[in-house]
Amino acid sequence: MKYKNEMKFTPQKYFYSLLLLFLLSFIPLLSLHGKPIIGYTYSYLFSSVIFIFISFYIVKNFLSKSEIFALIFLAVILRLAFITLQPIGSDDYYRYIWDGKVETYGINPYRYAPDDSALTYLHSDDLPKYVNYPKMKTIYPPLSQAIFFIAYLSTKEGYLGLKIYQLLFEILTLSGLLLILKKLNLPSKNIFLYLLAPIPIFQLFIDAHVDGFGLSFFLFSIYFYLDKKKLLSYIFLGLSICIKPLGVILIPIYFFDEKILLNRIKSVIIPISICALLYIPFIFSGTPFQALIKFTENWAFNGVVFNILDSFIHDNQKTRIVCSLLLLSTYLPIILSKKNLLDKIYFSVIFLFIFSPIVHPWYLTWLTILLPIVPYRSGIVYIGLISLTVFTVLNFQLSGVWKEYTWILFLEYTPVIIFLFYELISKSMLNSKIDNNY
Numbered sequence: 001m002k003y004k005n006e007m008k009f010t011p012q013k014y015f016y017s018l019l020l021l022f023l024l025s026f027i028p029l030l031s032l033h034g035k036p037i038i039g040y041t042y043s044y045l046f047s048s049v050i051f052i053f054i055s056f057y058i059v060k061n062f063l064s065k066s067e068i069f070a071l072i073f074l075a076v077i078l079r080l081a082f083i084t085l086q087p088i089g090s091d092d093y094y095r096y097i098w099d100g101k102v103e104t105y106g107i108n109p110y111r112y113a114p115d116d117s118a119l120t121y122l123h124s125d126d127l128p129k130y131v132n133y134p135k136m137k138t139i140y141p142p143l144s145q146a147i148f149f150i151a152y153l154s155t156k157e158g159y160l161g162l163k164i165y166q167l168l169f170e171i172l173t174l175s176g177l178l179l180i181l182k183k184l185n186l187p188s189k190n191i192f193l194y195l196l197a198p199i200p201i202f203q204l205f206i207d208a209h210v211d212g213f214g215l216s217f218f219l220f221s222i223y224f225y226l227d228k229k230k231l232l233s234y235i236f237l238g239l240s241i242c243i244k245p246l247g248v249i250l251i252p253i254y255f256f257d258e259k260i261l262l263n264r265i266k267s268v269i270i271p272i273s274i275c276a277l278l279y280i281p282f283i284f285s286g287t288p289f290q291a292l293i294k295f296t297e298n299w300a301f302n303g304v305v306f307n308i309l310d311s312f313i314h315d316n317q318k319t320r321i322v323c324s325l326l327l328l329s330t331y332l333p334i335i336l337s338k339k340n341l342l343d344k345i346y347f348s349v350i351f352l353f354i355f356s357p358i359v360h361p362w363y364l365t366w367l368t369i370l371l372p373i374v375p376y377r378s379g380i381v382y383i384g385l386i387s388l389t390v391f392t393v394l395n396f397q398l399s400g401v402w403k404e405y406t407w408i409l410f411l412e413y414t415p416v417i418i419f420l421f422y423e424l425i426s427k428s429m430l431n432s433k434i435d436n437n438y
Helices: 002-007 011-024 036-060 065-080 092-104 117-122 142-155 160-183 188-195 198-206 211-226 230-241 245-257 261-283 290-298 304-313 316-335 341-355 361-368 377-399 406-425
Strands: none
Touching: 011 036, 011 065, 036 188, 036 198, 036 377, 065 160, 065 188, 065 198, 092 117, 092 142, 092 160, 142 160, 142 211, 142 261, 160 188, 160 198, 160 211, 198 211, 198 361, 198 377, 211 230, 211 245, 211 341, 211 361, 230 245, 230 261, 245 261, 245 316, 245 341, 290 316, 304 316, 304 341, 304 406, 316 341, 341 361, 341 377, 341 406, 361 377, 377 406
16 A cells, blocks of 8 residues: 555656656757757747646645755756857847947947948958848847947857846846735745746747846836835836836836826826936937837737738738727726736736737747736746747748748637636636645
């Protein structure tokens, strides 16, 4: 009888098995000969699927201190292991390095496109040769540019500087998450819904996307707002927007959450003023918004509602207008509802992606950082299944053809929308199901 009990497959053994599979899923990344994108694809897909099951376990079950320390060790190792690895799934980092290089020569990064003849004397073997869309000026906001500048000073045309600063900002992000969890009396174990998520590992620590620099400001804005330090909250929101504009979505939420008119005005004026101040040095000798407007008007990728509507409308601009109206019709009822502040933020962010024409995997880092605070299944499944878009990247790197797949959109979004619909209408929210024993 003792032998049979020892052989019993307990929930704990199930969890350990998942962790082992999760760790093993990163082995293909170590095989860098030939086509690195193949190993990248295997690792990203398998780790993302396994993460979904790990997350469901973490939400429902108690974790011992030894298990928590082991998970922290695993998360740290998975980040440090890829610091020196050259980005595989994206070449955006070349643009970051190029912008930083241009700034070190005292040139406004918004003034010239990389292949402009005025910058020929800055050309090297790699730059701007490998910069994507070299005829297009930069789209990145001024605080991003400041980080690119510092990273270039640190390691010149190498990508290591970007990754080192990713690590520093990641520490700030985790600090913000822990502060919010403590403020709300939520289980510390929830932080692993971010720490073990493949998205920050692949999109920030392997591919070095700029989003990692904005997450900490976004989180600290939420923390200071919850802590009734509204001025700091609005300042940090402005800083977040000046790395990636997604933070704008918080302004109406803060505005309607305030009861006094003066406080509502502050929630709008302060973050916008922070952005304006940071843009001032660039507006007199460049066009900071020219490329960004062009990007938002023409680019499209992995947007489920956009793709469905455009298959009937067949007009990019009209489809974007319809998607914007649909987003507004969903966003306004959410921020005006009686839901708590964090639910409003979560549902606003996820619906932004549902109706957006462009949803690259790294965009969902902004949703991933919310999961420890509002661990909804729709978000967990979304950040797991968006890994399916790697097939487009794989096809592009192997054949030179950028192609979206309808079956990927179906597999990616169907479970997300089902869970999202349930969460919106359910009276018992997922938060109430979390084990608060830890």
